[in-house]
Amino acid sequence: MTYSRTDEQEVTLLELLDRVIAHGVILAGDITISVADVDLIYLGLRVMLSSVDQAQQSGLGLGRDRRTEVLDG
Amino acid sequence: MTRSGNILAAQPGRAGESLTDAGSSGWYLYGITHAATPDALRQVIESAQHAAMPGATGELVQALIRGELAAIVSIVPLADFDSTALGERLNDVAWLQEMAWAHNAVIAAVHERQAILPAKFGSVYLSRDDLGAALDDAQERLLAELSRLQGCDEWAIHLYADRAVIEQQVTSEHPALQRLRDEISVARPGRAYFLQRKLAGEEAAAVDDALVELARGVITRLRPYALDVVQENPTAGSDGAVGDEIEILRAALLIERKNQDVMLNEFEASVLGVVGLRGASSGPWPPYSFVARPEEGRHDL
Secondary structure: OOOOOOOOOOOOHHHHHHHOOOOEOOOOOOOOOOOOHHHHHHHHHHHHHHHHHHHHHHOOOOOOOEEEEEEOO | OOOEEEEOOOOOOOOOOHHHHOOOOOEEEEEEEOOOOOHHHHHHHHHHHHHHHOOOOOEEEEEEEOOOOOEEEEEEEEHHHOHHHHHOOOOOOOHHHHHHHHHHHHHOOOOHHEEEEEEOOOEOOOOHHHHHHEEEEHHHHHHHHHHHHHOOEEEEEEEEEEHHHHHHHHHHOOOOHHHHHHHHOOHHHHHHHHHHHHHHHHHHHHHHHHHHHHHHHHHHHHHHHHHHEEOOOOHHHOOOOOOOEEEEEEEEEEHHHHHHHHEEEEEEHHOOOOOOOEEEEEEEEEEEOOOOOOHHHHOOO
């Protein structure tokens, strides 16, 4: 049983995209790309990146100023 | 290179829009924050400017003030952000990675100083007036959202289970399954075959139930420290799972900064001691998962 905590561990691209693309305020206006377009592209991209993430685990060389904790029971 | 950002007043009906409203440029929206005082806002913008990757999401980071709100924006070429161009570039992982980090870096820099409502990636407005009008329409509710999120961070929580390990524990301790095994051991071959199939099904169901309970137990312990929790379906993928692990919980928690350490300690305590379970968290993030979207109906912006 182990517990480890690192303060500067990489954050995967998926973790970022799940927030940046999948969420956020949308204000009504003449936005040049439709929300539906982004969401559809995101869904397809996520499937692709998920398999990349599984293979690489560490993501795509990302992560700054983020604390990641890993807990093992 | 150090660059300082502009603070622009966006008055309704103001004549003589900037050169950037000439039709070839748009306003890329990172997020919305309090206009605060000019000095405070200038510091916020300078901080965001340092965080931004030059050339990634346009030029200077600027604040477009509308009443009590400030839209954090950059001017970008519309050609890069029209539906076709952006659709194609979103499939370029390297470009998307750079853009997503630039988007996040600006928002995070503001978030470190004051509350911000992150905008959805790729929100580009055709003119200053268009963005200003959108802010006007939602001003009251945006201010309420900012107030709700003040002093809060988002934390991502993941829980992974080694199904084989959990299965071993569950099936060895489950009385009903043990009775079924005993029955199989003395049954005739034909009946034993059907009982064996029944046993396999009940074992799988018992393990599924146990995994749900493990996830429920962890999130139940964390809820008292969170102002809000968004749980996502981890079956869509098992991000970060190692080996035979499966992700059994994926959640975003809205945590007041004063409660951050106690929440993380509780998460640690809830995972430690459970063989076959592993937890991971990342944060603090700006509150992406907790800003309302119109279709959610919770806070119609």
